[in-house]
Amino acid sequence: MVSRNTPSILFSILICVVFIYGVHTSFSNDIPNTQNKDSAHVCNISLSLKKEIASYSTIVNKIIRTATGGRFKAKVWKELAFFVDKFGNRIAGSTNLENAINYMLDLLNSYNFDHVHGESVSTPHWVRGNESCELISPRVQKLAITGLGYSVGTNGTALEADVLVVQSFDELRQRASEAKDKIVVIAEDWLGSYGQTVVYRSHAAVEVARVGGLAALIRSVTPFSINSPHTGMMSYSDGVDKIPAAALTVEDAQMLLRMSKRGSPLRIKLYMEAQTYSNTVSRNTVAELTGTSQPEKVVVVSGHLDSWDVGQGAMDDGGGAFISWGALALLKILGLRPRRTIRAVLWTAEEVGLVGAEAYAI
Amino acid sequence: MVSRNTPSILFSILICVVFIYGVHTSFSNDIPNTQNKDSAHVCNISLSLKKEIASYSTIVNKIIRTATGGRFKAKVWKELAFFVDKFGNRIAGSTNLENAINYMLDLLNSYNFDHVHGESVSTPHWVRGNESCELISPRVQKLAITGLGYSVGTNGTALEADVLVVQSFDELRQRASEAKDKIVVIAEDWLGSYGQTVVYRSHAAVEVARVGGLAALIRSVTPFSINSPHTGMMSYSDGVDKIPAAALTVEDAQMLLRMSKRGSPLRIKLYMEAQTYSNTVSRNTVAELTGTSQPEKVVVVSGHLDSWDVGQGAMDDGGGAFISWGALALLKILGLRPRRTIRAVLWTAEEVGLVGAEAYAI
Numbered sequence: 001m002v003s004r005n006t007p008s009i010l011f012s013i014l015i016c017v018v019f020i021y022g023v024h025t026s027f028s029n030d031i032p033n034t035q036n037k038d039s040a041h042v043c044n045i046s047l048s049l050k051k052e053i054a055s056y057s058t059i060v061n062k063i064i065r066t067a068t069g070g071r072f073k074a075k076v077w078k079e080l081a082f083f084v085d086k087f088g089n090r091i092a093g094s095t096n097l098e099n100a101i102n103y104m105l106d107l108l109n110s111y112n113f114d115h116v117h118g119e120s121v122s123t124p125h126w127v128r129g130n131e132s133c134e135l136i137s138p139r140v141q142k143l144a145i146t147g148l149g150y151s152v153g154t155n156g157t158a159l160e161a162d163v164l165v166v167q168s169f170d171e172l173r174q175r176a177s178e179a180k181d182k183i184v185v186i187a188e189d190w191l192g193s194y195g196q197t198v199v200y201r202s203h204a205a206v207e208v209a210r211v212g213g214l215a216a217l218i219r220s221v222t223p224f225s226i227n228s229p230h231t232g233m234m235s236y237s238d239g240v241d242k243i244p245a246a247a248l249t250v251e252d253a254q255m256l257l258r259m260s261k262r263g264s265p266l267r268i269k270l271y272m273e274a275q276t277y278s279n280t281v282s283r284n285t286v287a288e289l290t291g292t293s294q295p296e297k298v299v300v301v302s303g304h305l306d307s308w309d310v311g312q313g314a315m316d317d318g319g320g321a322f323i324s325w326g327a328l329a330l331l332k333i334l335g336l337r338p339r340r341t342i343r344a345v346l347w348t349a350e351e352v353g354l355v356g357a358e359a360y361a362i
Numbered sequence: 363m364v365s366r367n368t369p370s371i372l373f374s375i376l377i378c379v380v381f382i383y384g385v386h387t388s389f390s391n392d393i394p395n396t397q398n399k400d401s402a403h404v405c406n407i408s409l410s411l412k413k414e415i416a417s418y419s420t421i422v423n424k425i426i427r428t429a430t431g432g433r434f435k436a437k438v439w440k441e442l443a444f445f446v447d448k449f450g451n452r453i454a455g456s457t458n459l460e461n462a463i464n465y466m467l468d469l470l471n472s473y474n475f476d477h478v479h480g481e482s483v484s485t486p487h488w489v490r491g492n493e494s495c496e497l498i499s500p501r502v503q504k505l506a507i508t509g510l511g512y513s514v515g516t517n518g519t520a521l522e523a524d525v526l527v528v529q530s531f532d533e534l535r536q537r538a539s540e541a542k543d544k545i546v547v548i549a550e551d552w553l554g555s556y557g558q559t560v561v562y563r564s565h566a567a568v569e570v571a572r573v574g575g576l577a578a579l580i581r582s583v584t585p586f587s588i589n590s591p592h593t594g595m596m597s598y599s600d601g602v603d604k605i606p607a608a609a610l611t612v613e614d615a616q617m618l619l620r621m622s623k624r625g626s627p628l629r630i631k632l633y634m635e636a637q638t639y640s641n642t643v644s645r646n647t648v649a650e651l652t653g654t655s656q657p658e659k660v661v662v663v664s665g666h667l668d669s670w671d672v673g674q675g676a677m678d679d680g681g682g683a684f685i686s687w688g689a690l691a692l693l694k695i696l697g698l699r700p701r702r703t704i705r706a707v708l709w710t711a712e713e714v715g716l717v718g719a720e721a722y723a724i
Contacts, residue, residue: 082620085620085621086500088501088503139448139449141450226588226590228590255447258444258447259447262444311589
């Protein structure tokens with residue numbers, strides 16, 4: 001899943017500072033009172049909170065200076081680069097992920113954070129294995145694919161079948177009679193956002209199986225690729241056959257659509273070894289700066305340590321995870337102690353369904 | 363080679379119109395006389411040519427209307443899409459390329475162009491075969507590569523060796539003593555342009571072999587990749603050992619550089635089946651609109667039909683080739699005949715060293 005929690009380190013730190021320090025008495029006239037303006041632009045924080053925010057300007061400036069030009073400059077980036085280079089991909093269920101978590105626990109302990117520990121989580125264990133796809137007709141052409149997370153494989157043999165190409169679920173339902181025993185390619189358009197388009201990744205296998213299709217190949221959920229198919233999570237539904245599902249590149253999906261529109265009979269051979277094993281045990285990684293006067297009140301900053309298996313998860317979401325504990329590290333290095341506790345949680349198994357975060361919340 | 367001849371169809375047609383039709387007497391006051399302005403901005407064409415250009419405004423407008431909104435609208439795009447989908451990659455020496463040339467000759471004949479024919483050219487026949495690359499130490503990681511055009515292979519076995527990473531030829535020469543019996547990675551920066559950076563692709567094998575290296579891996583010549591290594595032509599030099607050369611992705615080259623700077627001993631396993639066979643015979647594809655009053659004067663419009671083997675050559679340079687004969691087709695469809703002959707030449711074997719164009723010029 002593409003991470004939505006990749007704030008800058010400064011943003012994280014400023015949020016922490018605002019919410020964690022107590023109310024002070026000084027007040028800056030620089031902060032305008034906007035309560036009488038158009039409601040859409042009103043800043044609804046209380047006067048006392050505004051005063052509190054203003055009172056931290058000296059500390060905030062110190063944090064900014066240290067992060068952008070001081071001894072903390074580029075530290076998070078370098079720590080993250082070392083981490084992703086050392087471990088590579090960290091998919092849920094893998095030894096790589098558990099090794100990476102062990103490394104993080106050691107690293108967090110080296111900063112003398114409070115309550116550094118792992119919290120056990122039962123996580124899915126999906127393994128891609130080898131996979132390949134080939135256009136057989138109207139000509140032979142290797143097609144780059146990535147199987148979707150949780151997909152079943154092709155039962156140890158290549159699945160070869162005629163192809164139906166559609167551009168939407170609506171078209172698939174309209175042409176349901178043509179889908180039986182076919183590999184269905186959904187060459188959906190990029191619908192303007194990830195949120196709108198990703199339904200094709202999530203539900204293609206179910207929608208195609210419902211009309212009797214043997215496998216679903218979607219266009220990668222992206223406006224742009226360079227022969228680079230994307231993976232991501234999908235789901236099955238009770239009472240509907242589980243069929244293999246994978247993503248094609250943008251280029252290949254568009255080519256198959258063009259061929260189909262010209263009336264060319266298409267045939268594809270698909271091979272996927274993907275399978276899901278029994279759950280394994282992973283860990284959410286936790287570290288704290290204990291609050292001084294209200295330690296029982298906790299502000300959580302977080303990101304996830306797991307990644308998909310086809311990349312290194314540097315931005316999704318190594319960046320988020322490292323910014324989170326980096327915020328604590330920077331406060332610690334500067335000798336700043338919050339009134340409330342700041343807890344960094346580095347989730348496990350986010351990509352396969354927010355598994356670590358759900359375990360934490362329950 | 364990245365094509366530099368991808369003008370729009372309108373540009374091609376306007377150039378043709380300007381140079382091929384005769385001098386007319388009408389003159390439009392819309393064309394400013396700029397001869398007295400700053401010399402850097404002076405338009406040095408003669409007054410008679412300005413008059414000639416102006417005289418074609420009615421014809422030019424007709425061409426533009428037909429190409430942008432009339433019956434020729436999107437025609438070149440559709441013809442090109444059909445062509446690349448039908449044949450796929452068209453590397454010099456391949457059956458795909460010769461089939462594509464046969465198709466083009468039929469297509470050009472279907473427009474009743476003049477003197478449609480192929481002109482034989484002896485072309486290189488380099489075949490990539492399978493290739494793979496794997497980082498063995500400090501951790502195991504598959505590295506995406508594409509062998510460079512003309513590279514030799516690894517003699518039927520995997521070549522495994524320690525690695526030296528440098529960022530420039532200068533650094534390679536300074537560290538020459540470290541290169542012996544190593545695979546050398548050149549993680550060059552993107553130097554701001556293709557022209558500046560491509561020297562690393564052209565000369566890496568020779569430079570690395572000169573200091574005793576076993577193989578050369580460069581960063582793809584691009585500012586940006588998505589796990590997508592680039593190919594392109596390289597060269598060897600007399601008296602210097604021929605060693606294998608391939609391109610890494612931007613991401614992997616940068617990762618190896620980071621690892622190297624941290625002092626990690628690197629080891630890589632490289633496998634390439636690439637080899638060069640005896641030359642084969644291909645063809646430049648030619649079609650003409652014979653001039654009415656000065657048929658012996660020829661204006662050439664051109665692009666190349668061959669591509670690299672790892673793509674479909676739609677933009678490099680199917681677009682250029684199809685715009686070229688498309689310019690003739692549009693004039694023909696509009697019943698416009700030039701005074702001078704317009705000749706479309708669809709080169710063969712451009713990617714492997716401008717071979718078709720050189721054969722034509724000699």
